[in-house]
Amino acid sequence: MPYVNLKITREGATAAKKAELIAGVTDLLVRVLNKSPATTFVVIDEVETEDWGVGGLPVLDYRARLAGPTTG
Amino acid sequence: MPYVNLKITREGATAAKKAELIAGVTDLLVRVLNKSPATTFVVIDEVETEDWGVGGLPVLDYRARLAGPTTG
Amino acid sequence: MPYVNLKITREGATAAKKAELIAGVTDLLVRVLNKSPATTFVVIDEVETEDWGVGGLPVLDYRARLAGPTTG
Amino acid sequence: MPYVNLKITREGATAAKKAELIAGVTDLLVRVLNKSPATTFVVIDEVETEDWGVGGLPVLDYRARLAGPTTG
Amino acid sequence: MPYVNLKITREGATAAKKAELIAGVTDLLVRVLNKSPATTFVVIDEVETEDWGVGGLPVLDYRARLAGPTTG
Amino acid sequence: MPYVNLKITREGATAAKKAELIAGVTDLLVRVLNKSPATTFVVIDEVETEDWGVGGLPVLDYRARLAGPTTG
Incomplete structure (x- = not known):
């Protein structure tokens, strides 16, 4: 009788994706x-x-930093 | 000093029920x-x-499946 | 279908107490x-x-501090 | 960057099974x-x-109750 | 690779405070x-x-009780 | 009244480190x-x-893979 907790960032996962x-x-x-x-x-x-x-x-912010500065 | 976490489906539990x-x-x-x-x-x-x-x-969906099909 | 997680300090709770x-x-x-x-x-x-x-x-340590020093 | 927590009863899952x-x-x-x-x-x-x-x-105890009494 | 979960009451923590x-x-x-x-x-x-x-x-309610009755 | 849960791999953190x-x-x-x-x-x-x-x-295994093979 397992219990599984999935934590994801809220970025538009649909109900269909969650069902998958x-x-x-x-x-x-x-x-x-x-x-x-x-x-x-x-x-x-x-x-x-x-x-x-x-x-x-x-x-x-972390992702932006990884992507790096868009220097001119 | 216990810590208790209760997870329930969101189906209308009132503040009074939660206080209980x-x-x-x-x-x-x-x-x-x-x-x-x-x-x-x-x-x-x-x-x-x-x-x-x-x-x-x-x-x-699980509850609906348990309730069974309303076949004709 | 609730899920409940009870966290307690390990201080000798018996299996019978847990069953309660x-x-x-x-x-x-x-x-x-x-x-x-x-x-x-x-x-x-x-x-x-x-x-x-x-x-x-x-x-x-917290409990000991609350109990206070046994000063002489 | 998901975080997943899997809780299972301790009943002999091997390191290989966990890796799976x-x-x-x-x-x-x-x-x-x-x-x-x-x-x-x-x-x-x-x-x-x-x-x-x-x-x-x-x-x-729950499993034993589901399995039922082995009455004579 | 730690995982930290901070639970706080929702009382107006800003994004800047959370970043801190x-x-x-x-x-x-x-x-x-x-x-x-x-x-x-x-x-x-x-x-x-x-x-x-x-x-x-x-x-x-707990905080109100600690603060005490405002008796007349 | 926050609740904080810190999960770390078991790799010898001492009681003094935990107190910190x-x-x-x-x-x-x-x-x-x-x-x-x-x-x-x-x-x-x-x-x-x-x-x-x-x-x-x-x-x-993940750390070993990151460290790479020590090929001859």
Whole structure:
């Protein structure tokens, strides 16, 4: 009876994409560990980009820094 | 000093119902483990139904499948 | 189909006490929100006291500070 | 940059099985949401069976109840 | 490669304050444990006050009780 | 009344290092958001390296791959 929590940045994942994630994670647990789908919970959290940090920066700032300056 | 996280699908739990959950979980920890209410935190997360999967499906689809087809 | 995570310091909670917590939280969700026990998961985490901080201190140091010095 | 937490009961999942879970979840996020593997974290928690409740019971008791009494 | 989850009540933390938290936690992990910023994730959850309990009460009720009655 | 969860790989963090993390995170929340230390919880989880995945691999394999083959 697994419990899976998926956290992703909120950037437009559709309900159809989320359904694919739910199906895919559940299938994986069935295949690898022989778990029952009926007792496999998957909870998806979409996190605002200003609430997700990496490299010491909010994620959009981090990506901008990686992309580098557009110097003239 | 317990920390409790309650995740439920977002389906209209009122503030009053949530207050009952907070009181009930706290009382339980006091009664069973002699914890202090002042250092017992309870955090409730309401999860959109499209973000909650069970049986490999988003929960509303799963419930519909359990309820069965209305065949003609 | 709720998911509940209870975090407590590891200080000797027995399996019987944990079973009481599991039963109590589940009953609460049935009573307050009419949830089904069969799809209510409860996961208990026991956390080492050196891994639990409050008041800026590991919890045992914090309790000792609250208890105060035994000055002579 | 997703973060995935997989909670399963501690019942002998090998390091090889865990590696399959890590690979499978990461592939899924790449395929469905075009995420980068290098910024996809997967954390697996194995939970003692006495710490996992379902149906208001510790999971081994719950399974035993579902299996039914072996009456004579 | 640490993962940090900060839960706070939703009471007006600005994006700038959140960026300070992200920078501060990341710096701390670099300084204390020599972790790499590029693989340090920080996720902030803002929790509605009606969803946060302490002392057996939703947090605003708890604070009001601590502040005491304004008796006449 | 924040709640902070720090997840790190289990690689020998001492109790003294953990105490530094607890103090540092708490100070940060006091400084940035004016939170009270007495109601700031910090929970540290040390995760076995075989339970932590990144880049689709258990973390030690991932680091080895990044370090590259020592070909002759």
